[in-house]
Amino acid sequence: MEKDFHRIRRLPPYVFAEVNAMKARARADGQDIIDFGMGNPDQPTPQHIVNKLTETVQDPRTHRYSNSRGIPGLRKAVAAYYERRFDVSIDPESETIVTLGSKEGLANLASAITSPGDVILVPNPSYPIHPFGFIIAGASVRNVPVTPDKSFMEALERAVVHSVPKPTALVLNFPNNPTAELVDLDFYAQVVDFCRHHEIWILSDLAYAEIYFDITPPPSILQVPGARDIAVEFTSMSKTYNMPGWRIGFCSGNRTLIGALTRIKSYLDYGAFTPVQVAATAALNGPQDCVDDIRALYKERRDVLIDGLAAAGWQVPSPTATMFAWAPIPPAFQHLGSIEFSKLLLAEAQVAVAPGIGFGEHGDGHVRIGLVENVHRTRQAIRNIKSFLGKYQDVIEKADKQTATH
Secondary structure: OOOOOHHHHOOOOOOOHHHHHHHHHHHHOOOOOEEOOOOOOOOOOOHHHHHHHHHHHOOHHHHOOOOOOOOHHHHHHHHHHHHHHHOOOOOOOOOEEEEOHHHHHHHHHHHHHOOOOOEEEEEOOOOOHHHHHHHHOOOEEEEEOOOOOHHHHHHHHHHHHHOOOOOOEEEEEOOOOOOOOOOOHHHHHHHHHHHHHHOOEEEEEOOOOOOEOOOOOOOOHHHOOOHHHOEEEEEEOOOOOOOHHHOOEEEEEOHHHHHHHHHHHHHHOOOOOHHHHHHHHHHHHOOOHHHHHHHHHHHHHHHHHHHHHHHHOOOOOOOOEOOEEEEEOOHHHHHHHHHHHHHHHHHHHOEEOEEHHHHOHHHOOEEEEEOOOOHHHHHHHHHHHHHHHHOHHHHHHHHHHHHHHO
């Protein structure tokens, strides 16, 4: 029996699938693909964190069900992190919860607070879970700009005036994935003031809080007075400590939202494996020089990539945060769009990137390049791209002919 399920109908085909399939075929044919497509840290988790995991897992008592809202020690470690990093006091009992990565936390909170037909404000382009977590929950998503300027606040004003029903929540993500856009506390203060006045919840994704270069550390929205009346913030161990596969994140802030997430998670999971939580506690409470090293590694890769692409004739803004470069498609290829350009780059230069349209329709003029290959591989990719751009006229004619036959 075939059934077209309602929630599945609301999910478009995975836009990265075509490029991923090409990548798999190329590798099966023996091609060496340099893969900048996924934001997947390639370095090992720091050894002292791994050691704590292996030490803890030897105790059979840790093999039992854990705590769905997180073990007390880890919640206290999150509160200590907020105190030292942002000078924000978090109650570990009522204002923070451990999640299975920030992605799971965002999706489950969306499910907890959303009724069918609710209007949610989400930047476009954005990380896919930001809109689709709410779409899966039955909401309608209204786009707002990513750029934190006058147009952003004007979009919020229009959304309140023209949305029926009035918006329920606003999603923020700075440093932004995919654009690497940053904001300051003055911007957060404006948004908090607006959303408090209009009774709109704020869900802030701060997954890249510790991946920044040449700037002061990115702020937390919870530093704004009154923010905890309406806001929660998601953070993650994945990028900060090279722990993506460990699936540990946090949600902190407003007690009502934390309570809603706690309640729904109590029905869905028993929390992350206790040894993983103990190791995460050791990461937050232990030496932080490993974070400095991770940040320095991404900075070196960023500089090699941006300088090399410029020398090859592709001008890409240098990101001041995140592990991504948001690259405008070169002018000669812009008419192709991000999917066709990504496929062309893969076929002709053996370099994989993420098509911008995968992050929303307003991302179609860009591709996202992850800083996930080492310096040697990055330089090889630049040489391949330079050769590709040097013969662009022939490549475009070939691509246009292929497009015309489909």
